[in-house]
Amino acid sequence: MAALGAMLAGINDRPGSRRVAVRRLGVPAVAGAGGLVFGACVVEAGGGPYLLPVVFALLGLLAGAFSAVGPVASASGTQLLVAAAVGAGMPLPEPGWQRALFFLGGAAWLIALRLLLPSPGSRKGIARPYRLDGERAAVSAVYEAVAALLDSAGTADSTARRAALTAALDHAQDALSGPRLRRRAASAAERRLHAQYFAALPLGEAATALAWAGEPLPPRTGEGPRRLAAALRDSVPSGPLPAPARSGAGLRALDDALLHAAEAFDSGTARPPHGRRRGPVDVLRTAAGPGGREYGVRVALCFGASAAVAQALQHPHWYWLPATAVFLVKPDLGPLASRVLCRALGTVIGAVLFAALAALLPRPAGLVAVVAVCGALIPVATRHFAAQTAVVTVLVLALVMVGGEPQAARGRIGETLLACGIVLLVGHLRLPWPVRRGGRVQDRLAAARACATAYLRHVLSGAHTAGPTGADHRAHPNHRTDHRATRWALRREAYRTLAEARAAIDLAAAELPALARHSRGSEQVAATLERLVDTTTACAVHVDDTGRLPRRHAERIDALLAELELTAVA
Secondary structure (H helix, E strand, O other), X not given: OHHHHHHHHHHHOOOOOHHHHHHHHHHHHHHHHHHHHHHHHHHHXXXXXXXXXXXXXXXXHHHHHHXXXXXXXXXXXXXXXXXXXXXXXXXXXOOHHHHHHHHHHHHHHHHHHHHHOXXXXXXXXXXXOHHHHHHHHHHHHHHHHHHHHHHOOOOOOHHHHHHHHHHHHHHHHHHHOOOOOOOOOOOHHHHHHHHHHHHHHHHHHHHHHHHHHOOOOOHHHHHHHHHHHHHHHHOOOOOOOOOOOOOOHHHHHHHHHHHHHHHHHHHOOOOOOOOOOOOHHHHHHHHHOHHHHHHHHHHHHHHHHHHHXXXXXXXXXXXXXXXXXXXXXXXXXXXXXXXXXXXXHXXXXXXXXXXXXXXXXXXXXXXXXXXXXHHHHHHHHOOOHXXXXXXXXXXXXXXXXHOOOOOOHHHHHHHHHHHHHHHHHHHOOOOOOOOOOOHHHHXXXXXXXXXXXXXXXXXXXXXXXXXXXXXXXXXXXXXXXXXXXXXXXXXHHHHHHHHHHHHHHHHHHOOOHHHHHHHOOHHHHXXXXXXXXXXXXXXXXXXXXXXXXXHHHHHHHHHHHHHHHHHHHO
């Protein structure tokens, strides 16, 4: 159980800050411990072959619906269901609560190593706390992305560079807003890092406005953000920064943002940035929305049906079938057909490899060595689902034999292929109301549209209150600062939800035609929303500079809003 907890925590681990790793690994581990207790309690309460599939289906409905909330919720739902199947089916002498403690102990061991050991890329000889390496790399990547966007202005590559800037800002925001015991950062280095992140927001805004204008910029324009990125990465002074020519609103905004960033690098301090604020009502609304309903029902059908089939077959490792189905039904692991093929291929390769190793290696020392090697390979194998499946298959089969059970490679292949068939069948079923095909995409697009509208309204309200020359804003600096901070937060949320919508659309488009057709037309809506948010950002820069909304920008916004209305009607 301890090794299983460490294995699942390793699958959930990703590069990034240590603070975020606590939530990304710890929350799913707690959910998995709860699943072990729940599975053991169901069996102790007399859940036989008829009741157990029904209970599993209800649990799958709940966990699947809440998995639509976000990546951590998705990982927590997966571990809850996998652990529930293991807790109900794996024959172990310990009671459920002891299994849960062992499971948590294994995950806690990995979290402790994650927090205490230096990152692989930590450089010796640099006087800086290595515990902030993840945060520092994330913020440095933002400045690099700003420089790349400025370099691409006026080229066909600018849209992709703007998307890369959004991804870098999302990663940095998550890295700096992880769980903490106190509201204020404990060290001056961390407070400086927060100020450097906030200083990147106006730089990103100015770079987006310049890229929207579509005019090439001098090569030296991106040199300032690039020097700031190098200074942050190497913990050295940035030195003099080349100032861009102040020949337009976007370039003037960029010059002001560079001055502000230089001050932040010299002596800036700030509180941690706020993460995405989601209250209980928002979480419930997402879980009960179209995406949550669709995913919840499909997980319930897969988890319950696989448990029923496994009970009917009376296989000693019957819990493998529902646990495999849970991993296969997850949409964030790729298109359905690709997931099934990769899972089948990875399981066959892993089972054949383990059968060869089990015949050659001594027991139990050889099997323990296999577990250790596979644990080391998990971070590399997560880059491809088939490779991850092969490594996890070898590891799990080794754990089964370490626990005293016979070699079960052949049964693992058969149950995986059966789970693939169940998930493929359920994935192509036409489910009745309230389930709607493409619900995940529609959810993401609705959220992106709401955030884009809120951002646009805020920017236009600034133009209306600034007056014809912007004098009102200049007369009230505190009001102007608050207005900008709110605007930057709204812009961040607008671009972030757009990135999530784009990821869901790309995933749906990669499905087989029978599934992909349900999300047809969403690509056009997302592209229109992206142009609307880019135009709104350019408007914000001009409103700051002149206090007026240029006619060209106003006409462009009207045209994009009309286009959105047409796509909504269609």
